[in-house]
Amino acid sequence: MGAGAGYLAAATVLGGCRPRPPTPASGPTTDAPTLLESWLERWLTAFNDPDLGVYKRFVETLAPTVRPYVDDDLSVREVTGGFELITSQVTGPQEITAIVKDRAWDRRSKVVLTASGPDTLDDIAFAGAPAEGTIPRLDQASALTAIETKIRDEARAGRFNGTVLVARGEQVLFSAGHGAVDDEHELPVTPSTRFCIGSMGKMFTAVATMQLVEQGRLALADPLARHLPDYANKALAERVTVEQLLTHTGGTGDIFGPQYDANADALKTPADLVRFYGAREPVFEPGARWGYSNYGFVLLGAILERVTGKPYDVVFHERIFGPAGMKATSQAFASSHATAIPYTGAGATGRKALAPYAGLPAGGGYSTVEDLHAFVVALRRGALVSAATLAAMTTPKVVAGTSHWGLGLPVRTRNGATYYGHGGAAPGVSGDLAIFRDHTTVVLCNRGHPAAVVAADFMGARLPVV
Numbered sequence: 001m002g003a004g005a006g007y008l009a010a011a012t013v014l015g016g017c018r019p020r021p022p023t024p025a026s027g028p029t030t031d032a033p034t035l036l037e038s039w040l041e042r043w044l045t046a047f048n049d050p051d052l053g054v055y056k057r058f059v060e061t062l063a064p065t066v067r068p069y070v071d072d073d074l075s076v077r078e079v080t081g082g083f084e085l086i087t088s089q090v091t092g093p094q095e096i097t098a099i100v101k102d103r104a105w106d107r108r109s110k111v112v113l114t115a116s117g118p119d120t121l122d123d124i125a126f127a128g129a130p131a132e133g134t135i136p137r138l139d140q141a142s143a144l145t146a147i148e149t150k151i152r153d154e155a156r157a158g159r160f161n162g163t164v165l166v167a168r169g170e171q172v173l174f175s176a177g178h179g180a181v182d183d184e185h186e187l188p189v190t191p192s193t194r195f196c197i198g199s200m201g202k203m204f205t206a207v208a209t210m211q212l213v214e215q216g217r218l219a220l221a222d223p224l225a226r227h228l229p230d231y232a233n234k235a236l237a238e239r240v241t242v243e244q245l246l247t248h249t250g251g252t253g254d255i256f257g258p259q260y261d262a263n264a265d266a267l268k269t270p271a272d273l274v275r276f277y278g279a280r281e282p283v284f285e286p287g288a289r290w291g292y293s294n295y296g297f298v299l300l301g302a303i304l305e306r307v308t309g310k311p312y313d314v315v316f317h318e319r320i321f322g323p324a325g326m327k328a329t330s331q332a333f334a335s336s337h338a339t340a341i342p343y344t345g346a347g348a349t350g351r352k353a354l355a356p357y358a359g360l361p362a363g364g365g366y367s368t369v370e371d372l373h374a375f376v377v378a379l380r381r382g383a384l385v386s387a388a389t390l391a392a393m394t395t396p397k398v399v400a401g402t403s404h405w406g407l408g409l410p411v412r413t414r415n416g417a418t419y420y421g422h423g424g425a426a427p428g429v430s431g432d433l434a435i436f437r438d439h440t441t442v443v444l445c446n447r448g449h450p451a452a453v454v455a456a457d458f459m460g461a462r463l464p465v466v
Contacts, residue, residue, distance in 0.1 A: 036096035039115045040088055043124065044098075047073075048082035052347050063121040071345040071352065072427055075448040076126065078346035079159050080104055083111070094122065099129050104159055105454040106135060106461060130402060135415050135461040143462045144174050150458055155179055162340075162430075162445030163191050164455060165369035166463070168438060170377050175369060181446075182341040183351065194328055194339040194366045195444035196356070197431045198424020201331075201363035204316050205300050206246060206408025207379070210389050211319055217307050218242060220407070227303045232278035240286040242303065245296040246408045247398050249289065251282035252296040255362070270302040270312060270361060290400040294362040301361025312361050324378035326371040331359030339366060340446040342428025354428045363424055369442040372433055376440050394420045414460035423456075425449035432456035438466045 046058035052074055059070045066073070081104030088098040091112070098111045108130070114123040138146060147166060154160040161179030165172060177189035212218040218227070224245075225237035244250035255273055267273055273295070283291055301312040308315050313331040321329050333339060333356035342354040359365035367375075378384050385393070396404030396411050404411045409420045414434065421433035430445040430452035441459045445451035 033090045035118060036090050036094070036113070036115060037088070038118075039113055039121055040085075040096050040098055043111075043113060043121065044083060044085060044100075047077055048103075052077065052350060056350075059124075062119070063124060065122060066124050071350075072448055073124070074346040074350060075344055075427075076450065079447060079451045079454060080107070081157075081159060083109070102454060104154060104157070105458060107450065107454050107457055128402070137415070137464055138462050140168075140173070140464055143459075143464060146462055147459050148174060148176065151176060151178065151455060154455075160445070160451065160455060161189065161343075161447055162195065162443060162451065162455075163189055163193060163369045164459070165191060165373055165440075165442040166459060167373050167376070167440045167442075169380075172370075172373060173439075181339070182353065183343070189340065191369050192328065192338070193444075194334065194368055195431065195446055196333075196340075196342060196424075196426075196429045197363065197365060197367050197372075197444065198357075198426055198429045199294075199363040200367075200372070200422045200424040200431050200433055201359060201361075201365045202297050202408060203375075203422050203433070204320050204365075205297050205304070205312070205361040206393065207384050208304055208312075208315050208319050209242065209246065209300050210385050210393060210407060212304070212307055213242075214386060214389055218303070220246075224299060224303070227306050228274070228299070231274070233280065236282055236286070240282070240299075242300070243407065244286050245293075245300050247405050248291060248293050248296060248400070249398055250286045250293060250296050250299075251284040251288065251291060252293045252299060253280075253283040253291070254293065255295045255298060268358070270298050270305060273298050273360070274302050290398045290405065292400075297362040298360060304361070313359065316365075320375070320378075320384060321371075323383050324371075324374050326367065326374050329365065329367040329371045329375075331365040333358065333366060340444075342426075342446050344427040344448055357426070357429065367444075369444055372442045372444075373440060376433070376435055380435075414457060415462075417460065417465050419460065423453065425452075434460055436460070436463070436465075439463045 046055045056070055059066050080102040083100035084103055086099045086101055088096055091097040094116045095114050100111055101108050110127045110129040112125040115121050151164055155178030163177045165175040167173055175191040177191055177193055179189050181187040181189055181193055220243035222242050223238050224231060224240050231237035240250040267276055304312045304315050343351045344354060345351045357364045393407040393409050394411055395406050398405040411420045417436055419434040419436045421435045424431040427448050428446055430447055430449050432443045432452040434441045434456055441456055443452040443455045
């Protein structure tokens with residue numbers, strides 16, 4: 001299930017998006033549309049069945065390449081309440097694309113099924129789909145009531161486990177926690193509960209990098225080689241720049257996958273990862289296009305360490321967490337019941353606890369909705385970077401689908417209102433921070449994508465635009 005964004009550093013990692021197998025070379029038969037339409041109907045019926053075991057058996061029997069991701073798919077099923085089909089179209093010789101809407105939320109998705117015959121479904125892929133039309137915005141009091149009611153009802157239905165916060169400027173208007181920190185102890189979640197934030201941690205790497213730019217210790221045009229002269233691929237290090245790393249245009253690729261999994265115990269720090277991946281060639285020529293890169297932010301972390309002479313997590317504490325008053329935020333998992341355990345799968349008998357993720361400059365640290373609001377307040381006050389630097393970070397530079405990327409921060413819209421911030425997703429992790437002109441919304445969950453996004457979309461679509 002290609003549900004998440006490419007994401008984080010972890011003690012145990014599954015990447016955000018699973019690879020799709022190549023489309024078979026054989027052409028379609030004359031009844032290909034009928035076959036594909038039948039596959040879509042069968043898949044949707046299994047996915048929506050109240051008995052989650054039906055979908056699991058469907059995947060195990062008919063979609064063997066998807067078996068490793070069935071728990072992720074079941075998490076999506078639980079969060080969304082299932083899908084309603086809006087429209088479908090045969091989009092390739094063995095491919096059908098459907099636009100679906102969550103039964104429980106506003107969100108629309110694109111589901112792509114690939115099948116070369118009647119007996120095996122080759123692939124199931126999910127992606128975001130822009131919603132048509134608009135949702136009526138409410139006045140602030142009505143929006144907050146709708147948000148509180150919706151989050152509470154979804155939590156009671158077992159589709160939300162996490163925390164939410166809505167603020168206007170420095171004032172917190174609403175915050176709540178629902179569910180349990182872990183299934184074993186059933187300690188209630190509160191707004192002070194720590195969650196893994198995934199790629200939301202890239203914001204800290206971006207801010208720390210821009211602080212050094214402000215001080216003249218770095219320049220956006222600096223090549224990687226200026227600060228990592230011993231980088232193994234010297235030709236690449238001379239071409240890729242700090243700005244390209246911030247905007248995901250450096251071609252530096254990912255870190256997660258089979259190679260990482262086989263060597264995870266030896267890949268704990270930015271220096272470890274640079275040694276391990278430093279000799280490889282770029283995915284594309286630096287500057288040629290956009291391509292989300294966890295490794296690019298690992299390289300930024302390595303630059304931070306080389307320029308400051310301190311571990312990157314110390315840089316975060318001294319330059320961001322301390323000044324912003326983020327007392328509960330750190331890169332490491334804290335072995336206390338105040339930190340939520342990530343879970344994948346769905347249902348009381350099918351949910352599985354995962355090993356805690358570990359932080360890297362690409363993400364994977366821990367925070368609370370309260371601390372992330374404090375980060376926003378400090379950022380907007382100018383306590384972390386100047387107003388001019390923040391404007392540069394949030395000015396669109398690169399188009400990537402429905403997003404535009406500034407210097408380390410994506411700029412997007414919800415129901416016509418522009419915001420910046422960052423999300424994070426992986427098995428058992430989902431988070432979203434959206435900074436609008438008037439309001440800020442924060443959601444953290446210990447369930448996988450789209451647990452946080454659906455709640456954030458609901459909130460961002462209804463809050464007033466003043």
